[in-house]
Amino acid sequence: xxxxxxxxxxxxxxxxxxxxxxxxxxxxxxxxxxEDYGVPExxxxxxxxxxxxxxxxxxxxxxxxxxxxxxxIFTIVVTIIFHNDFGNHIQFMTLLKNxxxxxxxxxxxxxxxxxxxxxxxxxxxxx
Numbered sequence: 098x099x100x101x102x103x104x105x106x107x108x109x110x111x112x113x114x115x116x117x118x119x120x121x122x123x124x125x126x127x128x129x130x131x132e133d134y135g136v137p138e139x140x141x142x143x144x145x146x147x148x149x150x151x152x153x154x155x156x157x158x159x160x161x162x163x164x165x166x167x168x169x170i171f172t173i174v175v176t177i178i179f180h181n182d183f184g185n186h187i188q189f190m191t192l193l194k195n196x197x198x199x200x201x202x203x204x205x206x207x208x209x210x211x212x213x214x215x216x217x218x219x220x221x222x223x224x
Contacts, residue, residue, distance in 0.1 A: 103213035109201050110152030117148035134178055158214020165206035172199040
């Protein structure tokens with residue numbers, strides 16, 4: 098069952114890694130999109146780094162709780178900023194998708210480190 102939890106962390110993280118790669122590929126378009134919603138250009142690189150680093154930490158299972166909580170907060174903030182047009186069906190569905198993803202991050206944060214995590218390895222080595 099531990100491998101299933103590892104695949105869950107991988108699947109939920111892939112979305113953010115792919116999005117970060119897309120942002121790199123379409124930097125100008127992404128910055129324009131962000132600015133259309135009142136998000137300053139200066140936040141482009143921090144958001145890019147955030148979308149790469151924390152999902153990778155989740156995949157390897159290092160500082161899993163902290164990473165999951167950080168991704169939960171990031172997902173909620175992004176949802177509030179970019180997906181608040183309830184009259185637009187696509188935006189509303191994206192809001193619901195993001196809430197589901199945020200829920201997944203809460204589930205990850207609520208669990209103890211499993212055998213398929215670096216956290217578990219470091220904890221067992223310490224003991």
